[in-house]
Amino acid sequence: FSFFTAFGLAKQNYSPITSIMGTISNKTKYVYDRRNNEMEFINRVLENFMEEVHHLNDQLGTQADHLRRDFLLHALQGNCSSNKQFHDDAFLQHHITLLSDEFGVLLIQVEETDKPSLSFTNEEKPSLLSFILTNVSQELCASMHQGFLINIAPLQYACIVNFNNGRTEEKNLSDMYSIAKQCAGFIRLQFGIHATFSISGIHSGLSEIHSAYTEAVHGMKYRFLYGKNSIIPYTEITGKTFCYDSSSYSKSAQILLEYVKKGNSAPTGADMVRKIVALANINENSCLEALDCFRYDTISTINKIIHETGTKRLEEDNKFVEQLLKTETFYDFQIILANILHTLREHGQKAKEGNTICDKAEYYIQQNYMDPNINNATIGNSLSISPSYLSRMFKEQKGIALLDYLYKIRIQKAKEFLYGSSHTIEETAIKTGFLSSSTFIKTFKKSEGITPGAYRKLKQS
Secondary structure, three states: OHHHHHHHHHHOOOOHHHHHHHHHHHHOOOOOOOOOOHHHHHHHHHHHHHHHHHHHHHHHHHHHHHHHHHHHHHHHHOOOOOOHHHHHHHHHHOOOOOOOOEEEEEEEEEEEEOOHHHOOOOOOHHHHHHHHHHHHHHHHHHOOOEEEEEEEEOOEEEEEEEOOOOOOHHHHHHHHHHHHHHHHHHHHHHHOEEEEEEEOOOEEOHHHHHHHHHHHHHHHHOHHHHOOOOEEEHHHHOOOEOOOOOOHHHHHHHHHHHHHHHOOOOOOHHHHHHHHHHHOOOOOOEOHHHHHHHHHHHHHHHHHHHHHHOOHHHHHHHOHHHHHHOOOOHHHHHHHHHHHHHHHHHHHHHHHHHHHHHHHHHHHHHHHOOOOOOOHHHHHHHOOOOHHHHHHHHHHHHOOOHHHHHHHHHHHHHHHHHHHOOOOHHHHHHHOOOOOHHHHHHHHHHHHOOOHHHHHHHHHO
16 A cells, blocks of 8 residues: 555655756756756756856846946036935935045046056956956045046046045045055055046035046146146145246247257256246246146247258157157156257257368368279378268268269369360379279269260360
């Protein structure tokens, strides 16, 4: 009776394992192979199920992060409603519990990295930088307030700081500066990341996050004045004024032009830059607009100097104006300007020396063209100068190679002999420094297009 009862119950699927196997087969994509162990199959199905659940949770978490990031990005861009109810609901909807209604923005510009693991050629750089900056900035904010980091552009990040209640505006600004300073020091020492920070003022409400971001963006423009890897509080730049004397332009141009043309060793290019900066009344209180006026007026002056000194070829080779336009900081601008002035002055000095030497070389050739042994070496030795240097300088200053000039003088003298004397071709060749009449005829025809004899007949007819 027991045997038949058990057999009947088994056939009716009263076995728990058999029931589970049936449910798995009916409800999932997994199919049980009766040749395998039932418990191993169930364990494998449960493991796969848990992995799928974990993966789904990751996807949901990632999606929530993306939605939160988009919401905060819209807040930075000013695309959120100013309605107070919308304000509260929007944060709660994105699982953000606010500490207060006070916000500030830290704008971070990554300048460079000096560790191979964060090389700018690494494809994983953006995600790696975001991971590091997010964790460091949010951890530092969490000690006093809370922060949310958003990647807004390549190598540029904005951290929205939400402050604790009951703190003054001065204290919150001080905390933001402290966070920026600690973050800059930590990422530089631990990860070799160098960055510039711009700090906004303090604002209330969701709609004012955009105002804070606008202040931080404007502050970052003063990176040109403060330099890379600096911390720029917006409260400091609001006191900048238009300190620039535009009437100094013509005087500065005259000073720099005289400096380049004079070509003496003192003062230096850096001395001249300091002089025109002081003349234009540029100082630490000058606003960005004043610096821009000074920069473009100075570039215009450099263009004028290049035109008046005939150094256009030097400009084409070195791209002085392009160098000045590409400078990222005022300090770099002054350094490059000093180097350009030094280069222009040295070129002018060499040009003067070169003109004197080349004039002497011309005179030497005109007096010794009949010597068949004259060449670059003999001319250089006679002037106590390197033949190669003389040849290069002569080409630059006169626009013709040294030996080409020698043959030009010989042909000119040969034409005078052929037209105004009865010297034979052989005698003319000897008197003009050619080793043989055949060489003379060949060179003359190459220069004039006809033979010496034909030239004589043409002139005498």
